Amino acid sequence: MTWGAVLAVKPLSAAKSRLGGSDEDRGGLVLAMLDDVLAAVTAAGLVALVVTPDPEIASLAAGAGARAVGEPAGAAGLNAAFQHGQRALLERVSAVSSVVFLQADLPALTATQLRSALAAHTRLVETESAQSFVADSTGTGTAALLRPADLPDAPFFGSDSAAAHRRAGAHDLVARAAEAAGWTGLRRDVDTRADLADAARIGVGPATSRWLRARS
Ligand SMILES: Nc1nc2c(ncn2[C@@H]2O[C@H](COP(=O)(O)OP(=O)(O)OP(=O)(O)O)[C@@H](O)[C@H]2O)c(=O)[nH]1
Numbered sequence: 001m002t003w004g005a006v007l008a009v010k011p012l013s014a015a016k017s018r019l020g021g022s023d024e025d026r027g028g029l030v031l032a033m034l035d036d037v038l039a040a041v042t043a044a045g046l047v048a049l050v051v052t053p054d055p056e057i058a059s060l061a062a063g064a065g066a067r068a069v070g071e072p073a074g075a076a077g078l079n080a081a082f083q084h085g086q087r088a089l090l091e092r093v094s095a096v097s098s099v100v101f102l103q104a105d106l107p108a109l110t111a112t113q114l115r116s117a118l119a120a121h122t123r124l125v126e127t128e129s130a131q132s133f134v135a136d137s138t139g140t141g142t143a144a145l146l147r148p149a150d151l152p153d154a155p156f157f158g159s160d161s162a163a164a165h166r167r168a169g170a171h172d173l174v175a176r177a178a179e180a181a182g183w184t185g186l187r188r189d190v191d192t193r194a195d196l197a198d199a200a201r202i203g204v205g206p207a208t209s210r211w212l213r214a215r216s
């Protein structure tokens, strides 16, 4: 399997409203977390593509070695953005056979944990068309959805997405893979200041670490 990663990020002015703070402060954190996620994705050997309407985010993605595309025409929301990104990635890199839709707010993600999840998918998912997911640390959201690169179906990110992906037939990797106990960074998405403190406790990447130091 040749894996690609698709990430989606809203405009900086609208992103991560639950974190509070000034637009500038929050925007800096969104960029830092994306930088750390892309570093882990690249270190894991995946090609990455970011769907975003924001030129500053697109520029950071390009600097980190990822491709960047704008929002899909005529469709809105995260699930349409992921589908659009999957199609765009396949058009650009035809060798990609599987994709992971990955949240951009996982600053404690490591390449080792990401590779471990991809390996668990390959080991546990028997049929070629099957999907699997990694639930976030609360168990209700989805940190990553793993699937064939040519699957056209829309994913079900949003509230209670873990249950929605399970209902859609995706395998629950956290329930099935013993090594999921080590996926602390992969599962630690950051929506609130408390989440950020927990990510810092786990250990964030260099960009988020710099952002935190500048504020301490
Ligand atoms: N490109 C794109 N990304 C999106 C869209 N909606 C959500 N996202 C991204 O999807 C990811 C998951 O969304 P959330 O964790 O809810 O983040 P958020 O919407 O920025 O956070 P809140 O404002 O606090 O709800 C984040 O990286 C968002 O930037 C969209 O319509 N287009």
Ligand SMILES: C=C(OP(=O)(O)O)C(=O)O
Pocket: 078, 136, 140, 141, 142, 143, 156, 157, 158, 159, 161, 162, 189, 191
């Ligand atoms: C979109 C999701 O993330 P969050 O719950 O952080 O909004 C999700 O888990 O499907």
